Amino acid sequence: MNMSDLEQLKAHLWDLRNNLNFHSHRYYVLDDPVISDQEYDRLFQELIDIEARYPDLVTPDSPSQRVGSTLLSKFQSVGHTYPMLSLENGFSDSDLLGFEERIRRFLKIFTTISYVAEPKLDGLAVEIVYEHGIMVTGSTRGDGRVGEDITNNLKTVSSIPLKLFSPGDWPVPERLEVRGEVFIGFKGFKKLNEQRLADRENLFANPRNAAAGSLRQLDSRITAGRQLDFFVYGVSDPSSLPCRNQDELLKYLGMLGFKTNPLTALCDDMNQVIAHFDRLGDIRSDLAYDIDGMVIKVSSFELQTRLGSKARSPRWAIARKFPASQTTTRLLSVEFGVGRTGAVTPVAILEPVSIGGVTVSRATLHNEDEINRKDLHIGDMVLVQRAGDVIPEVIKPMFDLRKGDEQPILMPERCPECGHELVRPVGEAVIRCPNSLCPAQRLRSLIHYTGKAGMDIEGLGKKVMGQLASEGLIKDIPDIYELKPSDLVGLEGWAEKSADNVVKAIQNSMKISLSKFIAALGIRYVGEVTARLLEEHFNTLDFLMKASEADFYEIEGVGEQVTGSLIKYFDDPSVREMIVRLMVLGMEIIPSAPAAEGLPLAGRVFLFTGSLKSFSRSEAKVRVKELGGHVASSISKKVTHVVCGQKPGSKARKALEMGLEIFSEEEFELVLSG
Numbered sequence: 001m002n003m004s005d006l007e008q009l010k011a012h013l014w015d016l017r018n019n020l021n022f023h024s025h026r027y028y029v030l031d032d033p034v035i036s037d038q039e040y041d042r043l044f045q046e047l048i049d050i051e052a053r054y055p056d057l058v059t060p061d062s063p064s065q066r067v068g069s070t071l072l073s074k075f076q077s078v079g080h081t082y083p084m085l086s087l088e089n090g091f092s093d094s095d096l097l098g099f100e101e102r103i104r105r106f107l108k109i110f111t112t113i114s115y116v117a118e119p120k121l122d123g124l125a126v127e128i129v130y131e132h133g134i135m136v137t138g139s140t141r142g143d144g145r146v147g148e149d150i151t152n153n154l155k156t157v158s159s160i161p162l163k164l165f166s167p168g169d170w171p172v173p174e175r176l177e178v179r180g181e182v183f184i185g186f187k188g189f190k191k192l193n194e195q196r197l198a199d200r201e202n203l204f205a206n207p208r209n210a211a212a213g214s215l216r217q218l219d220s221r222i223t224a225g226r227q228l229d230f231f232v233y234g235v236s237d238p239s240s241l242p243c244r245n246q247d248e249l250l251k252y253l254g255m256l257g258f259k260t261n262p263l264t265a266l267c268d269d270m271n272q273v274i275a276h277f278d279r280l281g282d283i284r285s286d287l288a289y290d291i292d293g294m295v296i297k298v299s300s301f302e303l304q305t306r307l308g309s310k311a312r313s314p315r316w317a318i319a320r321k322f323p324a325s326q327t328t329t330r331l332l333s334v335e336f337g338v339g340r341t342g343a344v345t346p347v348a349i350l351e352p353v354s355i356g357g358v359t360v361s362r363a364t365l366h367n368e369d370e371i372n373r374k375d376l377h378i379g380d381m382v383l384v385q386r387a388g389d390v391i392p393e394v395i396k397p398m399f400d401l402r403k404g405d406e407q408p409i410l411m412p413e414r415c416p417e418c419g420h421e422l423v424r425p426v427g428e429a430v431i432r433c434p435n436s437l438c439p440a441q442r443l444r445s446l447i448h449y450t451g452k453a454g455m456d457i458e459g460l461g462k463k464v465m466g467q468l469a470s471e472g473l474i475k476d477i478p479d480i481y482e483l484k485p486s487d488l489v490g491l492e493g494w495a496e497k498s499a500d501n502v503v504k505a506i507q508n509s510m511k512i513s514l515s516k517f518i519a520a521l522g523i524r525y526v527g528e529v530t531a532r533l534l535e536e537h538f539n540t541l542d543f544l545m546k547a548s549e550a551d552f553y554e555i556e557g558v559g560e561q562v563t564g565s566l567i568k569y570f571d572d573p574s575v576r577e578m579i580v581r582l583m584v585l586g587m588e589i590i591p592s593a594p595a596a597e598g599l600p601l602a603g604r605v606f607l608f609t610g611s612l613k614s615f616s617r618s619e620a621k622v623r624v625k626e627l628g629g630h631v632a633s634s635i636s637k638k639v640t641h642v643v644c645g646q647k648p649g650s651k652a653r654k655a656l657e658m659g660l661e662i663f664s665e666e667e668f669e670l671v672l673s674g
């Protein structure tokens with residue numbers, strides 16, 4: 001390659017990386033992508049291809065470095081230029097008032113003090129060093145002075161910038177040492193533990209351990225597979241930055257491309273701090289990640305410097321903790337629940353106890369291996385944990401409190417629901433009821449079918465399905481479509497209107513994409529992702545049902561287990577009969593959409609506000625997507641159709657102000673019908 005070609009290639013790589021950095025920031029930091037995942041993947045693949053051909057042109061800040069790299073034999077030590085301190089804890093409002101009082105006395109000031117109040121993430125503190133805007137090292141806190149070099153692992157965390165953006169009119173700092181918390185959300189935590197359960201590995205007790213365990217991997221490719229995230233909360237030394245206080249610092253770090261926690265509040269005085277703590281407490285259980293409290297920092301850097309630090313913690317900050325999310329209680333007995341696939345799961349029945357304001361009386365014990373590993377006995381005092389919306393868990397027995405009369409937990413030999421003999425397949429940790437007619441399995445399957453991961457039929461949640469099954473109204477999927485309002489009216493909790501609505505929602509779900517239908521069936525090992533692969537490959541239900549083993553193996557991402565499960569499922573005469581019955585009842589499985597181009601709504605972007613009379617919001621979205629359109633969740637110039645239902649929200653007003661085209665529900669229906 002001659003010089004000018006090389007220069008051109010370098011310039012192209014530079015553009016490509018900047019472009020990828022921009023889009024990954026939009027996606028992972030701002031949660032507001034502007035291109036499709038496919039387009040991003042295409043750009044990323046182009047980068048990988050070029051770098052594979054020209055390895056000399058790979059740079060340490062290239063997005064390709066996020067996939068993980070070579071195995072280390074051990075972590076190197078890294079010294080922190082400034083010690084990473086910890087925080088003093090407060091457990092009550094009066095602890096906060098005491099904190100302020102000490103500050104006043106120390107500084108001899110009586111004016112009000114402004115604070116920044118930040119959610120306290122429960123993860124792992126890290127320091128990341130940037131030189132001339134490029135990430136050079138990342139380390140754990142360690143003992144505060146020296147930590148471990150986990151640079152390669154931190155590079156795999158998508159919300160950590162590898163290269164900083166220019167901060168407005170200021171130059172990128174020559175050297176910047178940022179600090180923040182790496183954590184894993186409940187979703188990633190759950191997925192990780194489910195995988196570990198399937199692989200018969202020890203489970204992580206909580207998201208914090210999962211984050212720590214994932215970061216301390218010598219093989220960064222393992223870290224790359226974990227859904228780690230990062231919030232920045234400070235720098236080692238703000239004195240050379242164009243910021244006078246913590247509030248400005250967080251905004252500045254945001255401009256550099258870091259993710260700052262949106263639930264941070266600037267408070268004019270301690271009363272506002274306390275009010276914000278109460279607010280966080282209220283929404284804590286709705287968050288996608290665990291917080292264990294709130295960190296309160298004197299905002300002004302001038303005051304922070306004057307206050308200085310004690311041996312282990314600064315005088316200008318304090319952590320206000322939420323009540324513990326772990327507590328001890330007695331394990332009274334163990335019940336066995338039967339799941340959709342027949343898996344029989346032990347559930348601990350506990351002496352009711354309040355954990356973080358919620359009463360807990362049941363907790364999952366996962367499986368027999370977990371019970372044995374933890375050495376749990378009935379009658380034990382046990383440590384129980386609840387974190388966010390994750391199912392409460394028994395962590396361990398309190399061995400010291402044993403009296404000797406605790407009883408071992410015996411696994412059942414017969415299904416607690418249908419009495420069929422249970423099996424434990426070789427190599428699996430779960431015991432199963434093999435009876436596909438088991439009423440408990442059937443009900444769970446039906447609940448899955450109508451639920452969020454399935455057909456998502458409004459009004460047919462867990463409770464209602466349980467009621468309809470116990471009334472004998474539905475035994476299998478087709479029964480759902482034969483429900484009439486008159487079947488429901490008169491049952492407990494049903495009136496004419498609610499009955500009409502549910503039946504309407506059921507009827508509306510009769511036209512459905514192949515992938516949604518497959519996912520709803522709840523075939524073992526076939527979730528939403530596999531369902532989409534199957535839809536792409538087979539296009540129609542007919543082709544899928546006729547497929548042979550060899551046909552399944554052609555699909556990338558479909559392996560032996562999935563194939564075996566699908567063949568078994570569709571070979572079952574009762575399944576075939578059920579599908580025929582559904583077709584007779586008028587179910588219409590729409591063949592998978594060809595590429596969006598050419599579809600009637602290609603290039604159109606819809607935004608919904610207010611409630612629609614004849615569609616649920618989810619259905620309206622599906623209909624738009626089926627016709628090749630996009631659905632936006634917030635208003636922007638890209639929106640081409642604003643659909644206003646009844647009681648529209650503030651989006652309607654904004655749409656008017658922006659001069660966007662507004663459609664009534666009737667007009668929207670016309671658009672759909674072409």
Ligand code: IVH
Pocket residue numbers: 085086087088118119120121122124125126180181233234295313314317
């Ligand atoms: S400030 C000198 N801010 O809490 C200030 N820490 O004991 C020290 N943490 O492990 C840290 N969220 O990682 C600060 N918004 C936040 C935080 C936070 C979580 C962690 C931190 C450290 C522990 C402090």
